[in-house]
Amino acid sequence: MVSKERGEEILRPIMRALGVVLVGGSLVTSAGVASAQPQTETTRYQVASIDWKPCPEDATAECGSLTLPIDYKKPNGEKFDLAVARRKATDPTERIGIMLVNPGGPGGSGVNMVLNAKGQFSADTQARFDLIGWDPRGVARSQPVNCSLDLLNKTPSLYPANQAEFDALATFNRTLLDDCRKRSGPIVDHADTGATIQDMDAIRRSLGEKKLNYYGVSYGTLMGQQYAERYGDKIRAMVIDSNMDHSLGTFGFAATEAETAQSSFNEWVMWCDRTATCALHGKDVRKFWHNLLAKADRGELSDPTDPTRKVTARDIINSAFGAFYGPSWKSLTDRLVALDSGQPAQPLAAQDQEVNWVFPAAFCSDWSLPVRSFAEYKAMERMENAIAPDMRGGALGHRAITGCVGLPEKVNNPQHRLDIDNAPKILMLNALYDPATGYSWAVNAHRQSRDTTVLLTYEGWGHGVYGRSACTRGAVDTYLATLKTPKQGARCAAVEPPAAATLSTLPAGPQPGLPGWLG
Numbered sequence: 001m002v003s004k005e006r007g008e009e010i011l012r013p014i015m016r017a018l019g020v021v022l023v024g025g026s027l028v029t030s031a032g033v034a035s036a037q038p039q040t041e042t043t044r045y046q047v048a049s050i051d052w053k054p055c056p057e058d059a060t061a062e063c064g065s066l067t068l069p070i071d072y073k074k075p076n077g078e079k080f081d082l083a084v085a086r087r088k089a090t091d092p093t094e095r096i097g098i099m100l101v102n103p104g105g106p107g108g109s110g111v112n113m114v115l116n117a118k119g120q121f122s123a124d125t126q127a128r129f130d131l132i133g134w135d136p137r138g139v140a141r142s143q144p145v146n147c148s149l150d151l152l153n154k155t156p157s158l159y160p161a162n163q164a165e166f167d168a169l170a171t172f173n174r175t176l177l178d179d180c181r182k183r184s185g186p187i188v189d190h191a192d193t194g195a196t197i198q199d200m201d202a203i204r205r206s207l208g209e210k211k212l213n214y215y216g217v218s219y220g221t222l223m224g225q226q227y228a229e230r231y232g233d234k235i236r237a238m239v240i241d242s243n244m245d246h247s248l249g250t251f252g253f254a255a256t257e258a259e260t261a262q263s264s265f266n267e268w269v270m271w272c273d274r275t276a277t278c279a280l281h282g283k284d285v286r287k288f289w290h291n292l293l294a295k296a297d298r299g300e301l302s303d304p305t306d307p308t309r310k311v312t313a314r315d316i317i318n319s320a321f322g323a324f325y326g327p328s329w330k331s332l333t334d335r336l337v338a339l340d341s342g343q344p345a346q347p348l349a350a351q352d353q354e355v356n357w358v359f360p361a362a363f364c365s366d367w368s369l370p371v372r373s374f375a376e377y378k379a380m381e382r383m384e385n386a387i388a389p390d391m392r393g394g395a396l397g398h399r400a401i402t403g404c405v406g407l408p409e410k411v412n413n414p415q416h417r418l419d420i421d422n423a424p425k426i427l428m429l430n431a432l433y434d435p436a437t438g439y440s441w442a443v444n445a446h447r448q449s450r451d452t453t454v455l456l457t458y459e460g461w462g463h464g465v466y467g468r469s470a471c472t473r474g475a476v477d478t479y480l481a482t483l484k485t486p487k488q489g490a491r492c493a494a495v496e497p498p499a500a501a502t503l504s505t506l507p508a509g510p511q512p513g514l515p516g517w518l519g
Contacts, residue, residue: 057115060087061086061114062087063083065081080187083140086114090123094128095130096129096213097213099125099215100216101214106219106359106362110133113133120467134199136199138358145180147179151176158403166374173403173407191361210234211235218518221428229420241428242431246418254380256440257396260439261394261435262388263433265320268320268329268333269285293313318514324462325463359403360407363400366411367404371401371402399509403510403511423452424483427475427486430455430457432494433461435463442455458492
């Protein structure tokens with residue numbers, strides 16, 4: 001079992017002189033954090049009941065839609081249809097109410113989450129709650145943000161080497177967003193989480209429920225946090241699993257993301273050292289890794305599925321980063337050893353590019369993380385490389401920040417300290433070694449909401465905690481059924497991932513081939 005002291009060690013590298021410090025018990029950055037903006041209710045509007053019909057993909061679930069304003073400041077203006085799915089409580093005599101669910105992203109489909117709910121939630125939770133999923137605005141069935149696939153294929157380097165490449169990146173980001181806007185309309189400018197939480201409350205009202213329950217994982221935790229800030233009195237129970245920290249500025253965001261990517265790499269190395277089934281057991285894993293990256297840098301590695309295409313070091317790093325979500329350590333190691341030896345292997349990238357590309361419209365409206373010059377970029381890159389030398393800096397965090405370079409600094413939903421005043425106890429969960437939502441994010445979000453949140457720490461690995469063990473699942477199911485939370489500071493022991501775990505296809509992040517903040 002990992003000690004509390006070991007957990008605190010994870011936080012220390014990101015609190016050193018790189019613009020990240022503790023002030024009054026909270027993590028802040030030299031880049032600054034926007035102060036909390038007062039939330040004001042938009043003009044009330046009537047919400048129709050949902051006309052439920054069997055879902056085309058699975059008739060055992062129900063699907064429907066809600067017609068809602070694109071811009072809540074103009075409730076009588078242009079509308080869009082929000083796609084919603086439902087699985088009714090399997091035991092009506094035990095039914096407690098509705099539970100909205102969201103898998104994160106930005107870009108994850110809540111409709112799909114409900115369609116696949118039988119494998120994601122315990123039988124007890126399915127018995128007690130109507131599971132309600134929705135495709136957030138701009139995603140999948142809810143007026144998707146569509147962008148040119150050809151343009152996405154021409155994305156310039158997100159690691160610019162000079163001023164000209166930095167300027168080209170900024171120009172490309174603006175061109176891409178303009179292309180998405182031309183193809184998708186005004187939804188592009190209203191895909192932020194501030195609008196999404198109003199959609200969530202519209203779902204509650206359309207179903208005639210006084211209160212809702214909520215389970216959100218990864219980017220879905222931002223939806224949960226902000227719903228609790230604005231609609232805390234409308235919550236019965238809320239589980240936010242693998243948490244975002246919406247209070248960090250540019251350098252703090254980059255530093256924490258680099259640190260958690262590196263810690264996940266370190267855990268893979270230690271797994272190989274202690275596990276006989278690791279293909280690199282008994283060998284110097286770091287030496288192998290850096291030699292493999294060097295081969296890629298020299299153009300000596302070919303794509304197993306397309307010999308005409310060279311595998312880059314970034315391909316390898318992205319593949320490892322995605323494997324850390326599972327974690328799928330054995331399959332990752334097997335693929336890397338095969339790649340090094342020139343043998344046929346599974347492709348490193350497990351994703352296809354999607355034309356529905358909501359990431360810049362959503363993330364770049366939720367976060368103001370400006371990098372205003374090439375010199376500022378290089379300072380950030382040096383910091384990331386110092387924190388995460390094996391991962392060559394940050395993975396997901398770096399690409400998210402650089403994906404917004406050149407876009408307006410004033411955003412719809414700027415960062416602020418979490419401020420929940422009028423909500424019941426909320427259960428937060430996070431793994432110590434999560435590649436995407438670092439443990440420090442959960443700790444900091446919990447610090448900012450200590451009176452209303454309880455943080456349960458999973459002492460293991462991977463992204464998404466709920467189904468990791470009997471301990472984590474039991475804590476969530478008990479809380480949802482009875483509202484009884486674990487004690488403050490509660491922890492669940494790590495469970496070794498199964499050797500047969502393989503990397504499944506992960507929904508898109510800020511760059512093709514890289515997963516985002518999804519469960």
